[in-house]
């Protein structure tokens with residue numbers, strides 16, 4: 419299958435060639451013809467699958483017919499959860515549409531609104547926006563969404579996680595009823611299904627990777643670890659492996675800052691991105707990381723969403739997410755475009771229950787490694803407590819506190835001097851005593 423077979427126009431084919439894509443990815447093969455037909459779509463796809471081109475390319479083609487060059491009302495709205503993702507999609511729109519006469523703009527908060535208002539006045543065919551600023555500018559009368567023909571909700575699961583449901587519902591009331599709707603999500607909770615039912619009309623379903631499973635080319639290592647020794651182990655891995663581009667996830671902003679500081683102290687250049695950092699800082703950190711000027715990017719889940727880092731070889735889960743879907747998103751940062759990647763999770767005793775939830779969600783049972791010198795205190799299987807709220811699958815942060823995994827518990831695993839099991843592999847939760 420070639421891009422030409424998908425029915426794309428010459429100007430798009432030229433842009434695709436210039437991007438260096440030789441053939442469509444599976445999601446593109448499935449999505450492009452259906453979007454061109456004008457169908458609504460429910461797509462299960464993670465970042466890294468080529469999903470952006472999967473909707474941007476056919477949308478550009480649909481819009482090219484019927485441009486109103488004088489007025490240029492907004493005809494496509496792409497909603498995204500984060501500024502970074504919005505900026506990245508805008509970049510793609512510009513690249514794929516470079517041989518077309520379509521105008522696009524990106525709109526998000528945290529920056530001045532004046533230039534955005536000026537751009538709106540100039541006329542825009544495609545608007546890529548985060549919900550908050552869009553509603554804000556609409557309330558001020560600067561945005562008219564009455565001529566929207568195509569609506570895209572990208573990373574819809576993340577939008578709900580971030581509490582954008584009401585904003586999305588509000589935005590829906592601003593759109594004309596007749597329109598084409600595309601909804602992309604990496605995971606499918608009940609809430610997402612409900613949202614989709616409310617918005618989509620007779621949609622085709624398209625799946626890039628099986629629902630809620632992790633991408634197979636990604637090698638996943640789960641290492642049980644004594645909490646206070648996570649930092650030294652992380653430093654050791656980066657130094658000994660001479661890793662030059664590592665993405666590390668923490669659960670909290672504070673955790674991200676602290677780890678960053680410790681890495682920098684060890685002369686491993688690191689920058690943090692999270693919700694408390696300014697947009698400028700986040701953009702700069704990401705650019706430097708991509709260029710290889712900064713070796714480690716430490717991110718919280720929300721900040722990292724939608725970041726496009728091609729061919730990322732190493733992802734470390736320094737802390738395990740209390741929301742299992744985040745694990746799927748995190749490790750989706752590696753192994754993109756068919757390249758192999760390793761996702762390493764450092765799991766302390768308090769996080770074992772999270773791992774159990776992740777195993778359930780992704781339908782896999784991890785081998786849990788134990789590394790000599792970094793063993794966690796012993797914890798019995800029965801003492802691994804489920805996170806509060808039975809699985810904590812909501813975005814209420816906080817999570818579990820396992821009374822039996824206090825650092826004060828001095829009973830440790832013994833791996834002895836022998837490398838049991840040919841390497842550092844320990845058993846399952848029953849340990850390696």
Ligand code: AMP
Pocket residue numbers: 438439440441442443446464465466467468469470471726728754755
């Ligand atoms: P996405 O899943 O949309 O974030 O895309 C992930 C990465 O794959 C981006 O860096 C795209 O530029 C790249 N990409 C998208 N489509 C293709 C393709 N057909 N061939 C090669 N790379 C692609």
